[in-house]
Amino acid sequence: MDSKDNFLESFGKFIKTIDKEYLIGISNKGVTNRAEKDLAKVSNIEYETKDEGIEFKIDDITCFISEDIQKYQCSCPSRSICKHVIMCYLYLIENQKEIFKLENSEGECKEAKEEFLKLKEFKIEDIKKEIGEKNLENIVKRVEYGINFTIKEGSIIEVNFKDEDILVKLLDDIENSICSCKSKELCTHKAEALILYKLEKGYLTFEKLKDFTVSEMLFNREEMKKAAVKLRQNIEDIFITGLSRTPVTVLDKLNSIAVICHNYELPNFEKSIRDIRAEFLLYFNKNASFTAKNLLNKLTNIYTRTTALENIEDLNKLGSLVGEFKSSYYEIPPIELCGFGAEKWKSKSGYEGITYYFLENKRKQIYTYTHALPTYYDNVKVRRNFNEAAPWELNCGVQELSKITFKLVHGKVNSRNRISSSSESKGTIIDKSYFTKLNAEKFTYDNWQQLLEKIFLNDNEKNENYNLVFLNINEFGEPNFDNVTQEFSLPIYDKENNLCKILVKFSSESKNLIRTLERLVKYKKTHLFMGRVYIDKEKLMFYPISYYDDAGEVENLTV
Template identity: 30%
Template sequence: MADFKSDFQRWIGLCNEEYLIKYANKGLYNRACKEIEKGVTVSYEFMDDHVRCALSDDSVCLLYGDIERFSCSCPSDKICKHVILAIVAYATQHQPAAGMGDAGDEPAVFKPDFGWLLQLHPSDFLQAFTAAQIEEVLFRLEYGEALEVAETSFLTVTLQLQQVEVSFDQEADLSRAMCSCKAKGNCIHKLECLLRYRLVHEIDDREALQADITDVSYDAEVAAEARALLAEVLGIGLAKLPETVCTRFELLAIAAHNGNLPALEKDLRGIKGELGLFFQRHVKFSQDVLLDRLARVYLGLAALEKSERPELKKQLLGSFKSKYHTVPHLTLYALGANPWETRSGYKGVTYYFFSLADKRIYTYTEARPVYYEGTSFTYATSYKSKAPWGGLVTMEELSHSQVSLTSAKTNREQRLSSSDETKLVVLPRENIEELDLGETLCRDLAERMGEGAGVLFEQATEHVFLLPTKSVLQVFYEAATQQLIITVEAHDGESIPLVIPYQGEFDKTIRYLENNKRLLELRDVYWLVQVRGDELYPISMLQGKSLTSLKLDL
């Protein structure tokens, strides 16, 4: 009993106004205090593992030294004013005397210990949270967040950008944590606050958690069969290859889908498409492209077979559908828009934005398949249509703006989703020269052109950056290659050709650029460029607050 009484008094020392209001509510706490003021008294009888509290209003409560363990003779099945009253009365009447040491000493102060939050193991998170919650929070950790930590009766972590706070008890139990979002069970805010708090104390759980939630199982027989087919095609050669091989690639692609081999499925269908062009004797067929793809996929399968690292296996396997996660806030600076069309029959417009916080380029794409009969997509209509995220502006206006997005959804390739949850606010646009562009600004062209060279197994990503230039030296149309070439001068004096391939749909734009002498008068312009092989393709020009998307604004 002596041990229980000591533990009980220590717990009572934590039960201040903040603590009781957090677990009950302010109204209940105030009513209990008023009852004490009216003269309600409590007598306490200590048992082996609890205290019997007899109130003068004939109610009887049992307290066990834990805010979540109690009972009361009243009908309430939740914490009631009688329980709160019994705790407050004991803290007021008994705790100072119980905390006294020798005569004249100050009352003992019981300070909560939150050290257990730093002693948790990643396996504890796997038990308390789902794999989807962990994946979501690991993504959020890549973004900055203003964190505020306060230690009182609780350790309260506030995510200031999200305006969410989570309070942890001194008891080593994650289920007792309380979040201001009021969601039932363990919400993602609890995990995010916990992992960010541990990061502040130099405990990084990200790698261990990522490894634990990564599924790298796949059908090895399908991978082996695909590797054999690739070797067969490379061995036979195109001249002796039967047209039925396209069917074999399609069937294997279906098997790859069922065998958790998404990257292989995509590659097999891509190879089938290239072979289809070959058998049609199509002008777009390229033997070099086909051989490069065959070799890359074959080597990728060989690497997958030998790999033992989960993160490398995940990279080699790819994913069926990119997952989008919520980012609390993004401030985006529009960089321009680019219309495009693929061999497989898709048309679309991609919009580029620079994030002022993490200094990366984000994209939003509107695209449609146009290979179905009766379907169409026009760039001009898309450009004039309303933007997602509230429909406050058109896509054209958005592509020239600076905006704030709250609850933005994006994936690991920084592609933005048109989620209805995302809210857009248009901000005053800054001068591009005044922005800290980070790695988005090209400072060494040779290094930028070499990025990604020799990388066999990573999924292809768009390579886009800002190129600062001193002037435009020459603009001419090269009939032999059907390309408009804009030669610009870098600040170090290097001449750099920017290439725009001819497309009938943009014939007027190309002629306008070719004959526009004002281009030669431009000074200190930033060009948003895309790397295509060993060439640079210009998307837009930026200077000050102004922006011109070459194919859509001219």
């Protein structure tokens, strides 16, 4: 068998795998339909088989095509795939038996079908080389997040990303696959479609897919062990010295330890050390909010984690333990977000800002967007202008985010469901947000005992919003303000008369919150609140962030 025969056999198998829909994909519907009509009018088509393709003569046009569609040649002036190229492929599809001398036997049909197994053999390592590690990580996170797609397997494999108006048509030869984004290369859409196909067919597991990103993370284990030993020694020194004998110079020492953590690329440990320093600062300033128990818990926690840092082998767990200095964001499919609250805050580590809360009804997940500014520089005045424009080109002020429902396209989030203010993301307002339109059943409680069991008395992994809840309060107790401790307390009861307590320390920031709570209780304006529950001295406590009126509209208590 000479090279021409080999070519014809290979080309014939390729022609068996394509159809009109595929040709529409590599050109467009108009060009393909025109080619089909013009082909029907042509009385005679001349063609000649070459070593690497077939040359056609249609009227005064010469066209050369091969198994590699991108290598077509046509004498017409068109710079893209023209009707003549499509006519040639249509002619081959219609006359494949005569031209390629291939019978449609059951065995050969099966062989043609099995050509899709080349997609199975396409390695994830090769995808990674083509699109880059960052893009592969984004695909893994998108798959984990959940993508709305369908796969249709016929003469070609169609992967339709419904929410994103992207259609990928995979052919046996990935180089000839097409994407509605018009990219000729292996774009992220094609790569994602191929990965989804592999997952769907069972050629690949999600855990194995994750290994291609996690296994490449560069951890200097020896350096981390050195850092763990240094950290533990310093924490032991603090324990041995004792709180009452600890000199104020410990603040400088903790600053130095934080720098060590930064240099060893241990962001979670650096943050913990700065939190411990903030606790010591409260102690030396004789601040009433300082408690030895909080300091002890933080010291014990970081001491335990230094041991884990030395011994942990699982790269996923090590990544979570170490953290990252700048959170990695990835693009998610279009989503609708319903605002349901906003919280003003000020941290001990030198930042203040507002966090806006959103619920995505379909997946019943909470997302946040935070606008924060540093306050730890003496010469910097923090702007308190909350009337600036909202991000994502939304046609509203930022202060309205908690009161609207909007669609976000090309949105970017991190592993904690924090939304980036990326200029690539675009938002469109849909309507006002009402509590009655939220699918918030899993976050809403009218029984404090059930709340305790579901949030605190389980072994589920806890994210940063695990204790964010909606409380349906059955009855308010008598509000009280303690002049000695400067604390406002308000008992709240559920339908079973179980007790929970609101406790707010008086300050210039919290005085409006206290006044609003007193007014709401006095006039019985609402019984539905959103906020955080926590345990203090074995008692269930609640810190309110927002409340909802009879119509379900949100009112924020701290903004």
